[in-house]
Amino acid sequence: MNDLITLSAVELxxxxxxxxxxxEGYITQKLKLDMxxxxxxxxxxxxxxxxxxxLKSDDNLKSADGMDCRNYGGLDGIPEAKELFAxxxxxxxxxxxxxxxxxxxxxxxxxxRLLLHxxxxxxxxxxxxxxxxxxxxxxGYDRHFAICxxxxxxxxxxxxxxxxxxxxxxxxxxxxxxxxxxxxxxxKYSNPDGITYSDExxxxxxxxxxxxxxxxxxxxxxxxxxxxxxxxxKLKNMLATCKAAGNPDRVLxxxxxxxxxxxxxxxxxxxxxxxxxxxxxxxxxxxxxxPDKINQxxxxxxxxxxxxxxxxxxxxAAIIKPKFDVVLDxxxxxxxxTQIASWNKPNGGYFISLNTLxxxxxxxxxxxxxxxxxxxxxxxxxxxxxxxxxxxxxxxxSYPSLTELRTAIEILCLCVQMVSIKKLLAEGNNN
Ligand code: PLP
Numbered sequence: 001m002n003d004l005i006t007l008s009a010v011e012l013x014x015x016x017x018x019x020x021x022x023x024e025g026y027i028t029q030k031l032k033l034d035m036x037x038x039x040x041x042x043x044x045x046x047x048x049x050x051x052x053x054x055l056k057s058d059d060n061l062k063s064a065d066g067m068d069c070r071n072y073g074g075l076d077g078i079p080e081a082k083e084l085f086a087x088x089x090x091x092x093x094x095x096x097x098x099x100x101x102x103x104x105x106x107x108x109x110x111x112x113r114l115l116l117h118x119x120x121x122x123x124x125x126x127x128x129x130x131x132x133x134x135x136x137x138x139x140g141y142d143r144h145f146a147i148c149x150x151x152x153x154x155x156x157x158x159x160x161x162x163x164x165x166x167x168x169x170x171x172x173x174x175x176x177x178x179x180x181x182x183x184x185x186x187x188k189y190s191n192p193d194g195i196t197y198s199d200e201x202x203x204x205x206x207x208x209x210x211x212x213x214x215x216x217x218x219x220x221x222x223x224x225x226x227x228x229x230x231x232x233x234k235l236k237n238m239l240a241t242c243k244a245a246g247n248p249d250r251v252l253x254x255x256x257x258x259x260x261x262x263x264x265x266x267x268x269x270x271x272x273x274x275x276x277x278x279x280x281x282x283x284x285x286x287x288x289x290x291p292d293k294i295n296q297x298x299x300x301x302x303x304x305x306x307x308x309x310x311x312x313x314x315x316x317a318a319i320i321k322p323k324f325d326v327v328l329d330x331x332x333x334x335x336x337x338t339q340i341a342s343w344n345k346p347n348g349g350y351f352i353s354l355n356t357l358x359x360x361x362x363x364x365x366x367x368x369x370x371x372x373x374x375x376x377x378x379x380x381x382x383x384x385x386x387x388x389x390x391x392x393x394x395x396x397x398s399y400p401s402l403t404e405l406r407t408a409i410e411i412l413c414l415c416v417q418m419v420s421i422k423k424l425l426a427e428g429n430n431n
Contacts, residue, residue, distance in 0.1 A: 005339045009430045016421045023414050031372030033408040038350035038396040040259055043319050048261040051302040069293035076281055081296040085269040087306040090237045095271050100291050103256035103268040107218055108147050113283050115151055119214035120279055126181050135183040137165040139381030139392045141191045144184040155383035164197035167204045178211040188235045189223040192353040192381055192394040194346025196233035207245035219253040223349040225313045228321045233347050248273040267299045323397040327352055327409050334413035340420035352395040359390045360419045367415040373408045
């Protein structure tokens with residue numbers, strides 16, 4: 001494609017007329033294509049169906065320590081589930097708590113506990129302070145931001161660079177402002193940029209000086225095993241790095257099998273220092289008499305060990321990689337060289353992050369919706385739903401079929417071009 005910035009107004013108008021004709025063609029098709037959320041496709045969910053045949057009524061449903069998984073008890077998980085997640089997160093089983101089926105719920109409850117009870121026995125509950133702030137590398141995960149908004153935690157945008165959050169910005173802010181108590185991080189194949197934090201970023205996060213001594217990083221390692229090719233990104237172990245830096249309690253790590261087994265019926269886990277976990281366990285004991293251990297047992301008996309999970313994840317990749325490739329191919333064909341958009345080519349995770357010219361994303365998403373393509377709301381990847389440059393659009397390729405995806409991305413590219421041309425013409429710099 002041509003560099004649109006250098007085209008004359010006459011050329012841009014000519015191009016717009018052609019694009020509009022195509023767009024109107026799509027409108028008449030009355031399409032209904034949903035790319036709003038990063039959900040696994042039915043074929044991916046089918047990969048774990050064998051799990052449902054695993055436990056029979058005459059099976060021994062006892063965990064490794066002899067606990068009857070059908071009954072109450074086992075507040076923080078069965079030993080073999082802790083062992084499995086310890087391998088996934090490269091920590092010790094003593095540093096793992098197994099939750100219910102959702103890591104987001106665990107993170108939500110953790111933030112709530114920090115607000116109600118503080119970060120340790122003798123710490124002030126954050127909710128008692130006049131202001132609590134969280135650093136939010138952005139674009140980021142909309143549901144993290146929704147948790148902060150729900151609890152009145154002020155969000156501070158941190159720019160995402162190629163290797164993670166802008167550490168100059170982070171270090172300066174945390175060293176000066178005691179009300180900054182927390183930070184959200186999706187450190188591997190981040191949502192939506194697909195960025196994995198470099199070793200240097202992990203080191204600096206673990207060792208930086210913070211004015212708040214009870215500062216916590218919520219390390220949402222949701223995509224830790226979700227590679228798209230055979231040369232996966234490597235993430236430095238954050239808990240080990242925090243311990244080595246003398247800040248063992250700084251990080252609270254989370255993950256789940258939502259996009260390994262079943263979304264909503266998987267198993268979630270948290271990992272942190274034993275000190276942190278002991279503190280949280282006391283609060284968990286009030287909330288529950290025990291989690292769904294039958295589901296934990298089912299998962300452990302199905303997946304057995306990390307090697308089996310890694311082989312299973314290759315099957316996921318074989319289904320979703322062609323979808324990512326379709327999106328990237330169409331973006332390349334339609335938008336590369338135009339100077340009106342840029343996007344990432346992730347090695348894993350669930351998203352492709354598309355950036356338009358400033359002040360175009362909302363208009364693009366709304367035009368695409370009129371043609372039947374539902375995308376994640378523009379702005380959703382930023383705190384308070386406000387993208388300061390109105391340019392980020394999250395593409396979630398996993399759920400639609402390849403055919404649907406092709407049409408949806410072609411429409412998206414048309415919309416990006418039409419909205420950009422309108423903007424360029426309105427600015428009047430193309431003579
Ligand atoms: N964390 C991130 C970064 C996600 O993208 C998602 C889902 O899209 C979740 C957490 C949700 O995880 P769970 O299903 O374990 O609640």
